[in-house]
Amino acid sequence: MSLKIYIVEDEPLIVTTIKIALKKNNFEVIGCSGGYVKAIKEIKESQPDLVLLDIQLTGIKDGVHVAQELDVLNINYLFLTSQSDPSTIARVSLTSPLGYIVKPFTEAGLISNIELAKNKINSNQKEFIKIKQDGRTIAINQAHIQYLKAFDNYCYIHTATEKFLVSHTLKHIAEQLNPSRFVQSHRSYWINIDKYRSSSFKHINIDGHDIPLSNTYKDIIMSMINE
Structure with a gap:
């Protein structure tokens, strides 16, 4: 199974880094955005297998708001995260990601976390x-x-x-x-x-x-x- 991946990240350099790494490793990027409204609209339309989701987004609604909507939509996601304040961590604990990719990350770390998520998705689909x-x-x-x-x-x-x-x-x-x-x-x-x-x-x-x-x-x- 080749995963279709959507990226929610508001730092262009990180988006480019992720896209290059995913392409090298034969994953398909089907879209990206840096904010809540566009992300939810395009994710609903494209139905990705996995979303890479930055917790700290610019705008009123951040990555935790996106995650809450993805939980309702039953769409799998991995958080992209750096250190966050206690209130954000408390909100994150109420969501259901497949895992966390800690910034700054290496290509090897990114791909290994995606492979682990892929295994979980494949396992879930059998049940x-x-x-x-x-x-x-x-x-x-x-x-x-x-x-x-x-x-x-x-x-x-x-x-x-x-x-x-x-x-x-x-x-x-x-x-x-x-x-x-x-x-x-x-x-x-x-x-x-x-x-x-x-x-x-x-x-x-x-x-x-x-x-x-x-x-x-x-x-x-x-x-x-x-x-």
Whole structure:
């Protein structure tokens, strides 16, 4: 798989450096921009496999704002980052990048991080579950699932952009999920541990959603988070 890459960076010299390195290593650059509005518009149109995203952009909206939109769009990205202030770091912690490329970077470091991201993308693409919805068969990427919720003998599957009601039990659907990614948090909920944000005594936050957390499953979940 050859990745289609979009660059969001407002320093022309860095953009040129990245483009040269990507071309040398047979990656396709399908666009670039230095600001939020143009980036989001072109990314929606071009649907890249990976976005290289500078955190500190000029303008009202920075790279973290772009990342939040990419999370909703389920588009993969790597942050380009130098040292940031604590408030920016706190905001970054609420997003879901595939990794970080620290500035200043070498060509070897850039390409190795992109190769690691490529492996993650390829792995994620292999993990789909198929459900029936309105007479159609829909394949859902497990990496996009936030959590599952029981509803009598049915089950809701929640992603960042959609909610599916499936005519199977929570247990039946959970058995199809990757056990290294998904874990039960409550008798009525399974969560994607990759979407973990924070936890409290009775809840675990998954991409901004507070999900019930039972004592029965707390130790297992905390162990997975620590790992």
